[in-house]
Structure formats: C-alpha cells, structure tokens
C-alpha cells in the first residue's frame with residue numbers, strides 16, 4: 001500500500017498553485033501535476049486578451065510549468081516558443097524558472113476575429129513550429145528541440161517534442177476553464193524512463209513497452225473536470241489514477257508564482273547594445289527611452 005494515503009492533505013492547502021512530482025518506481029515512470037489559479041490570473045491580468053488567446057496562453061503556461069518542474073530548482077529554465085509566419089498568432093512565449101512563470105502572446109487581431117470563437121491550433125498558427133529549450137544551470141548546457149505545431153492542441157505538440165527530440169515517451173494533458181471568476185488551468189505529465197536512463201541519449205523510444213502502455217492508459221483516463229476540480233487535491237488525483245500500483249512516491253512540491261525578470265537595469269543593458277544613432281531615434285523629448293515588457297506590460301523609462 002503506497003504511503004501516499006497519509007500524505008493527502010485537505011484541499012485548501014493543496015491546490016494553491018504548486019507542482020507535485022511523483023514516481024512509479026516499478027513502472028520506471030515519473031509524473032508531474034500542476035494546477036494554476038492565482039499565478040495564472042496575475043499573468044493574464046497584465047494583458048487584455050480575447051478568449052481564444054487567453055485559453056491558448058493558459059494552456060501554454062501549464063505545459064511550461066509541467067516541463068519546467070522536471071528540472072531542478074537551481075536556476076534551470078525551460079522556454080517554450082511557438083511561432084508562425086502566416087497565422088493569427090505571430091508568437092507565443094512562456095518560460096519557467098525555479099517556480100517563476102511568465103508568458104505572453106503576440107497576435108493579429110483582425111486575423112483572429114475571422115476565426116470565430118473556438119479556433120483550432122492549426123487555425124491559430126497555420127504552419128507553425130514549437131521550440132522548447134531546456135537551459136540547465138551549473139554549466140550543464142542548453143538543449144533545444146524544434147517540432148512542427150501539429151495536433152489538436154499544444155499538449156500534443158509538446159508530446160511530439162519529447163518523442164522526437166528526447167525519445168522519451170510522454171503523455172501530457174491540459175484543461176483550462178475561464179469564466180467570470182477568473183481562469184483556472186491544470187495539467188498532468190507522465191513519462192517513461194526505463195532502466196533509470198534519465199538524461200541519457202537513446203536511439204529510439206518504445207511506445208509499446210508494456211510498462212509504459214499501462215501507465216499511459218491509466219494517466220490518459222484523467223478527465224478535464226477532475227484536473228480542474230478544486231475539491232480534488234493533486235495527491236488525490238495521483239491516487240485515483242495509480243492506486244493499483246505497488247508504490248507511488250510523492251517527491252516534491254514547488255510553489256508556482258508569476259515571476260518576471262524585467263527591470264530598469266535589464267533594459268539599460270539591452271539598450272546599451274544599440275548604436276548611439278539608434279538610441280537617439282528612440283529617445284523622446286525628455287531624453288528617455290520608453291520600453292514595454294511584453295510579459296507583464298510594465299513600462300520602463302530608460303535614461304540612456
């Protein structure tokens with residue numbers, strides 16, 4: 001009987017925007033669950049996005065958090081960037097670094113309006129691509145994989161990233177609900193890491209491995225309303241999915257908050273890299289250069 005039954009806390013202390021990590025040792029599988037509420041509302045409040053863009057960004061933020069929580073909390077970072085040349089969405093960027101989450105979307109309002117209320121991923125991006133970058137702290141390197149933006153949703157594109165770039169069978173699910181009380185988004189990630197070969201190169205991934213098939217079927221049975229249910233703790237969700245396993249280890253919890261790294265100092269450094277002639281063009285009548293942070297919509301007046 002897994003020890004996690006004792007670990008199920010009351011709902012109000014569980015779902016306040018944090019990640020939960022778990023492993024299923026006998027299946028060589030690991031997982032992450034996250035539910036974003038306050039942090040998500042804060043990020044969205046910096047923008048005034050129409051519903052389809054809010055939904056897209058919420059999904060991307062959940063996925064970035066799930067992937068980011070695979071990294072150690074040591075300054076390592078994951079960046080998700082979805083881009084296209086001809087779609088309604090020009091650019092979507094999210095990053096997650098040690099519990100700090102941020103993201104924004106650059107889109108074409110006219111093109112978006114033509115797409116109706118529930119545009120598909122393809123309608124939003126056209127022929128786009130998704131770049132996922134893992135920057136590991138401590139000089140362990142930077143790894144980027146790029147996959148086409150295919151599938152019904154961003155989760156599927158991320159699954160393709162893990163399969164094609166890392167050869168790690170991965171299942172990702174994401175649920176978003178937005179209404180008058182704000183936006184809530186949640187997600188689940190499970191991966192198969194046979195023989196403890198985490199981080200090692202593989203020649204190919206086996207999607208038909210019996211261990212993985214079992215885990216994928218169990219994890220895939222999760223419903224969107226379960227992911228979003230405020231009365232279900234993350235531990236309870238893991239329990240629902242995997243209570244027949246001999247052992248499920250709950251490993252860590254990381255608080256997720258909105259975190260932007262913009263500052264006057266940051267923009268001074270950026271602007272200092274431009275030639276003086278360009279800086280002269282950028283200055284207003286008072287000699288200041290106004291810069292907007294795309295992530296949090298804060299405006300900075302830089303004297304440079």
Ligand SMILES: [Zn+2]
Pocket residue numbers: 260261262293294295296297298
């Ligand atoms: Zn910012």
